Amino acid sequence: MTDHLVVGSLPSWRDGPAKQSILTFRDITNGPEKNVLRGLGALFAGWTVIEYDEQAREFLSRAVHPRFDHLHPRLTYHPMLELVTAGGRLGIADPDHSVGFGYVCSRMRDIGLGRTFLTGQTLDRRVMVTWKLPASGGSMRAVWYDEQGPARVVLRVGEVPALEPGPSEVRVRVRLSGVNPGDTKKRRGWLGSRMPFPRVIPHSDGAGIVEAVGEGVDPGRVGRRVWVYGAQSYRPFGTSAQLTVVPEHQAVELPDDVSDEVGACLGIPGITAHRAVFADGPVAGMTVLVHGVLGGVSALAAQLAHWAGATVIGTVRREHDLGSVNRSALAHAVALDGRDPVAAIRAVAPEGVDRVVEVAFSDNVDLDAAVVKNQAVIATFATRRDRPDFPFWPMLFDNVVIRLLGSDDFPVETKRQAARDLTTAAHEGALSIAIGDPLPLERAAEAHDRVEAGGRERVLLAIPD
Ligand SMILES: NC(=O)c1ccc[n+]([C@@H]2O[C@H](COP(=O)([O-])OP(=O)(O)OC[C@H]3O[C@@H](n4cnc5c(N)ncnc54)[C@H](OP(=O)(O)O)[C@@H]3O)[C@@H](O)[C@H]2O)c1
Numbered sequence: 498m499t500d501h502l503v504v505g506s507l508p509s510w511r512d513g514p515a516k517q518s519i520l521t522f523r524d525i526t527n528g529p530e531k532n533v534l535r536g537l538g539a540l541f542a543g544w545t546v547i548e549y550d551e552q553a554r555e556f557l558s559r560a561v562h563p564r565f566d567h568l569h570p571r572l573t574y575h576p577m578l579e580l581v582t583a584g585g586r587l588g589i590a591d592p593d594h595s596v597g598f599g600y601v602c603s604r605m606r607d608i609g610l611g612r613t614f615l616t617g618q619t620l621d622r623r624v625m626v627t628w629k630l631p632a633s634g635g636s637m638r639a640v641w642y643d644e645q646g647p648a649r650v651v652l653r654v655g656e657v658p659a660l661e662p663g664p665s666e667v668r669v670r671v672r673l674s675g676v677n678p679g680d681t682k683k684r685r686g687w688l689g690s691r692m693p694f695p696r697v698i699p700h701s702d703g704a705g706i707v708e709a710v711g712e713g714v715d716p717g718r719v720g721r722r723v724w725v726y727g728a729q730s731y732r733p734f735g736t737s738a739q740l741t742v743v744p745e746h747q748a749v750e751l752p753d754d755v756s757d758e759v760g761a762c763l764g765i766p767g768i769t770a771h772r773a774v775f776a777d778g779p780v781a782g783m784t785v786l787v788h789g790v791l792g793g794v795s796a797l798a799a800q801l802a803h804w805a806g807a808t809v810i811g812t813v814r815r816e817h818d819l820g821s822v823n824r825s826a827l828a829h830a831v832a833l834d835g836r837d838p839v840a841a842i843r844a845v846a847p848e849g850v851d852r853v854v855e856v857a858f859s860d861n862v863d864l865d866a867a868v869v870k871n872q873a874v875i876a877t878f879a880t881r882r883d884r885p886d887f888p889f890w891p892m893l894f895d896n897v898v899i900r901l902l903g904s905d906d907f908p909v910e911t912k913r914q915a916a917r918d919l920t921t922a923a924h925e926g927a928l929s930i931a932i933g934d935p936l937p938l939e940r941a942a943e944a945h946d947r948v949e950a951g952g953r954e955r956v957l958l959a960i961p962d
Pocket of ligand 1: 677765792794795813
């Protein structure tokens with residue numbers, strides 16, 4: 498919680514920051530408080546803001562970016578001064594202290610002071626701030642963007658303040674950062690999505706070594722190899738940097754026999770694949786149809802289903818791609834542009850298939866309807882057309898379940914289960930992933946372009962030590 502900030506009017510600061518479970522940045526008004534917030538904006542440049550309203554967003558984009566870009570949080574005491582000049586009566590509330598402003602300032606000079614909770618009152622409004630300063634004031638090399646657009650225009654490479662883990666978090670020194678289509682969609686503002694934070698360090702997936710742990714995390718984790726998921730899911734600073742910070746369960750120990758390269762490919766595609774296959778229960782003894790098995794998600798879905806005891810039928814769009822398919826997990830591979838793909842699938846599954854893992858719902862739903870069993874599930878994570886038609890009555894008579902998958906919002910426990918299963922499957926040698934040579938951090942834009950072009954190999958960035 499402490500690398501997040503809370504600014505707003507609170508019912509009673511006496512409740513204490515520790516009890517704030519939802520961190521907000523809202524209720525920003527004109528007047529003296531604005532000065533306070535302006536100063537705070539500088540202090541918090543590059544820090545996590547968990548939740549904020551539209552007005553706050555405006556404020557942050559004006560005050561934090563780019564005007565205060567050059568101000569290192571360590572070097573500026575402006576926020577404190579502005580709190581004073583705004584007439585605030587300040588106190589510090591941390592577990593052990595309740596002291597005055599002078600003490601806060603002196604504590605601030607002790608860089609690396611860790612958590613500081615400030616509460617106070619400006620005129621008639623209560624203000625509470627929660628922050629954490631970078632302990633050593635160090636910096637890290639990273640790729641980031643402050644506005645959405647084409648990769649070559651908006652991605653920047655350079656130094657940004659280093660990150661510190663908060664309670665229940667770990668800091669990972671990243672070796673490889675995995676790039677996924679979802680990362681490039683966020684960057685380019687797909688479907689009208691906006692910047693969720695003033696600055697984003699992209700990519701949710703990666704692999705590296707735990708370098709530091711926050712309060713409440715077993716220090717024995719330091720030095721362990723991990724793969725990381727969700728680093729840039731509802732969080733601003735992902736894995737395209739030397740350091741990333743995630744909740745400790747999102748850094749999953751990598752067995753010795755699983756490479757960093759594989760680890761960096763397990764996050765978004767693996768967790769999505771896992772849910773597509775298992776969300777509706779075990780698949781042992783079932784027949785699972787997986788579309789687009791040369792793709793990142795689908796390749797893993799096919800292998801997970803096979804690992805779990807299903808008979809797997811995989812498809813590719815074009816016949817000439819059949820030769821590229823890794824058949825080890827497949828009972829049969831079908832080309833969707835072949836003479837009669839429905840018959841080819843029915844030849845392997847005369848009774849129909851139990852589950853479909855669907856990468857292109859609008860393209861394949863008619864075929865899916867023609868090959869499913871009664872009570873089958875079509876689990877889909879993408880579609881070409883965003884308002885697909887489907888054959889309602891035949892699917893109704895087959896009691897088909899359409900499961901839509903949005904991986905950012907899978908229930909936390911299902912992600913944790915997926916992480917455990919993926920790690921075990923990788924350890925057991927059940928996952929083989931086509932991975933291209935990692936590109937250096939400086940070529941992040943090229944990496945994004947490759948992902949958008951839809952290559953057959955997973956795209957990684959190599960992060961310098
Ligand atoms: N909903 C979620 O939570 C979630 C999670 C992960 C990914 N996604 C989305 O899912 C999509 C795929 O992700 P990915 O990482 O697997 O991408 P990928 O590695 O580029 O793979 C996409 C695969 O889908 C195949 N494909 C495309 N249209 C097809 C069709 N009509 N029938 C059969 N196969 C088809 C492609 O075949 P070709 O090689 O022939 O082009 C390719 O093999 C992306 O749009 C991504 O953003 C969504």
